[in-house]
Structure formats: structure tokens, C-alpha cells
Amino acid sequence: MAVNGSGEGSEMLPLLSGRLHHAVAQRLATQIVSGEYLEGHVFPAEVEHAEILGVSRSVLREAFRMLTAKGLVSSRPKAGTRVNERRKWNLLDPDVLAWQIQCGASDEFLRDLFELRMVVEPQAAEMAALRRDEGQLIDMANALDTMEHYTLTSPKGRAADIRFHELLMEATRNEMLLALSNSISTAIASTTAIKHGMQDSPRDPMPEHHALYTQIADRNPAKARKAMVTLIELAHADTRVALRR
Amino acid sequence: MAVNGSGEGSEMLPLLSGRLHHAVAQRLATQIVSGEYLEGHVFPAEVEHAEILGVSRSVLREAFRMLTAKGLVSSRPKAGTRVNERRKWNLLDPDVLAWQIQCGASDEFLRDLFELRMVVEPQAAEMAALRRDEGQLIDMANALDTMEHYTLTSPKGRAADIRFHELLMEATRNEMLLALSNSISTAIASTTAIKHGMQDSPRDPMPEHHALYTQIADRNPAKARKAMVTLIELAHADTRVALRR
DNA sequence: GTCAAGAAGAATATACGATATATGATCTGC
């Protein structure tokens, strides 16, 4: 079998959770987004690289396919596989977003992320207020209830939070806004987990959520927008203090 | 060798342009987004599927890795590989976007796409007007010049158009907005190519582009926003008539 | 007799290694 031969390989593969190629891809991706391998870096030749990592070439190749699909690397015969310039990365890919947060989000990253939210979500709140149907409204109310009950300190509460925003985006009846929201949500989820993983009591996020819900229920686009702006501003402030800036 | 054995394989692989796995991935992706294989569809077992397509299993697997990375499919042992529900697709991935247009964009798709542009780009124009520097302004002017010279009927002209919007997004100094714009641009580029591939004279798009440029040069965020709104509205109208709706 | 829980089996993706080919960057010669 010899997954990790003699004294050889790095063998810090993260405990081999699921599929191997996925683990390898995650490992390489993390090293890339963390800046350990910077733009233009060429990886060792496949055969050598494979035995360094202690996996077969097929696994390594499939891992690189995933990274290629997300724009992180590109490989050409003879030239080898190299790290792409940042502008080629699929920054909105959920995985890429998650990896970046996992590797310690930079100040600029958080600024850009919340700025993007501020561009998209207030407008989306307007649209949701105009287009939502009764079923979505009920689901949103339920999501808020479970969110209030479990609070953001528990995974269930955070899931409800995500579900609420997802329903809101669903109410815009625009698939692409929904996709964008999904990407952002997964990113935010990580920061939220960090934020509430710390003990210094996080502020209660329910008031602004209820306010937003009310405006959407009332079909009031202008006020829904303002409520969303407030919500994002508070979330941004919370995240900043939680990450000590 | 035996890429396509006896009377067997489908062998309609699109002329084997670049890498094989890429071609296979594109073929499968196209069939998925076109609705030929709908949500929940399970593909044949790897061995069988590979010989149906006339490629090796490794190639097929690597192709599926790419599709998995983009959320189109997911595969588990014993269960096989199946098409994911649409809400799991990375709709903002440049490739996914391009594939969808290539397969004939639906009305809803175009509506969503331009709605997304209308949400993001006017705001981005505001930010660009406030944050652009002189270098970017010069590059934008050059892009407009070449765009005007070659017109949108030539690839060079279309490239200049894309470059102009890219520079605008770059001027927002927000990496994620830039990434989002890149995704949208590639999608729009395809429609633009179609639009100007038809003879019924396309309207001259330069006036609104120059107007937008002027407002950004003047650092006037409010007017830049309005100029962008106008530009998008016109583009949307053009696309709609070009695609006969 | 019906239903639920558990165990045996089978089909499948996953992983490994060896080998052959095509590509393109680099060097060589003119």
C-alpha cells in the first residue's frame, strides 16, 4: 500500500477525511492562497511531486484538475504546472472563498467581501420585497425563529441564518443572485463561526434581522434596502472587532 | 491506441482541439446545461461510460473532476456519478456561464444576467469614478479608441470592449467585483459575438461608452452611475432584438 | 402477518503503478 513510504513523504495530509484527491487539492489550494506558493511558481514534475506527497500520479492529476477548474493553476506539457496570477482565480467560487478565509482573511479581503455584499444585497432586498410570495415569507419567519432559539453560537443557529439569507435571495427570483449569495454565505459562515467561537459576547443580531423581515413582509422596497444596509454594517463592525482590527 | 475502436464509439468528440479531458468535460457539460441530462441523471458506470465515449477511464475521471469542481455533478462509490440539482451549480463560473450561452441562452437566463449587471455595474461605475487613477484612465481611453477603430464586428474590437469594462472594474479596487465582472464579461462576449455575427446592422455602441468614460474621468459618481445604467439598457435591448424576442 | 433492524453480498468509484505518446521549451548548428 505504502501511502506514506519510509521516512519519505510529508504525510501531513489532513487526516484523510474523504476522497484522497479532494484532500490533496485542498492542501495544495491552501498553500497557494496562503501565498506559500506565489504567482508563477512551478510545481515539481508529476512523478516526483506524487511521491513527495505520497500519493499516486492519478490522484495528484485529478487534484490539479480541480484547481485548474477553479483557475488557481494551469499546466502545459513540458512547461509543467504553475500557479496562475491572482486575476485568473475564480474568486467567487465557494471553495476558493472558503480556502481564503481558512488561511486567515486579510484586511483587504474582508473589506472587499463586505463591499460586495453592500453592492448586491441591499438591491436584492428591494427585489425580494417586491417579488416574494407567501410561502417564502413563512419559511423566512421559521428560519428567524430557529435562529433566535439556537443563537449563532450553535451550528443550527448559523444554518438558520444562512437559510434566511438564502430564502431572501430566492425571493429575488434571480438564479445568479442566488448563486452569488451562496458563495458569499459560505464565506461569511466561516467568519461567523470564528466570531461566535470567541467568548467576548457577540452582539444580538436578531433586531436587525426582524426589521429586515418586517419590511419585506410589508412589500416596502425602500425600507427593506435600508434595513439590509444596517444589517450588513453591523455584521461588518462585529466581524472587525471579533478579528481585532 | 484505439481511440475509436471498431464500429463502436460515438466519436463526435469536437475535433479533439486541445486536451482530451477538457474536450470530454466540455461535451458532458454542454449536454448537462442543455438539459439533455437533467437533474438526478446517473451516468453509466465508469468502465462502460469510458468505452462508450471512446476514451480511457483516467480521462473520463479527470473530466468529471472538473465538472465536480464546478458543482455540476457529484459522485460517490456504488451510487455512481449523477447530475446535481441546479441550485448547486456554480452559475457564476465563467465556463458554466459560457456553456449555458453556447447551448442557447433561455429568456430567463438573459433576464437574470442583465439584471445582475444592473445590480452590480452601476454601483461599480460610482466606485470607479471615485477611485480611478490616471493610468487606468489612459488605458480606458486607449481601449475605447481601439474599440471604435475595429468595431464590435471584429474580435479585436470585442476584446477592447471587454478590456474597457475590465479596467473599469479594476478601478473599483475590489478584487471580487473584478472577478464577478470577468465572469459576466465572458458570458456577454459570446452574446456580443452572436449579436454582431448577424448582418442586420447593430447599433453603434460608442456614444454611451464615451459618455460613461467622460463621467468617470470627471470623477462624477452620480452621472457615471446613470451612464452605466443607460449603457446596460441599450446592450440589453440590442441583445434582445438580435436574438429575436 | 407485517414491519423494522441488522447482516451478507454486489456493484461502483477510488487508488495505484507501469508504459506509451504528443507536445513544446531549449539547445544546436548553420
Next chain:
DNA sequence: GCAGATCATATATCGTATATTCTTCTTGAC
């Protein structure tokens, strides 16, 4: 400076072994 040869490299194929998990059957209890 340009054309061709060279050689390392990604690419592609095949055969085999393993791990997973869905299916099905059995077993047991109600």
C-alpha cells in the same frame, strides 16, 4: 537570427487492487 534536433514533461492508456455503500436478504420482534 533562423531552422531543426533534442529531451524533459504533461498527457493518455491499460490492468489490477481496494474501499465504500447501496441493495437485498435474512432475522427477529411485535
